[in-house]
Amino acid sequence: MPISRIANDSRIIDICKELLNDDVYLFKDMAVLKEPNADGFELHQDYAWWQPVDNNNFKILNPSKIISVVISINEATE
Structure with missing residues (x-):
């Protein structure tokens, strides 16, 4: 499964939107x-590591509005 498909899953998007109180983009x-x-x-x-950047006209001006999501796709034992 492509990462973009996982990242665009509504279960992840909805949680990120709620945490940031804003729209989210990958x-x-x-x-x-x-x-x-x-x-x-x-x-x-x-x-x-997240500094204000302009990536293909997508401006990130406020690093505090960035969220990292980690998903383990295998069973974790610890």
Whole structure:
């Protein structure tokens, strides 16, 4: 299933809209593949990396209006 199809699922969109109190748009997608028994990711914030940009006339002027969504597509044990 393409990431864009998952990202445009109304269950995700509706939650993001409610959290941001605004319309939402997919700005970037990414798939992370983790090998079995590999370490995961430490808890972190992406806010510092999001700076005001103009991406193909789509302006992001307020990084506090950006939300990251992580979806595990395999069973998680921890």
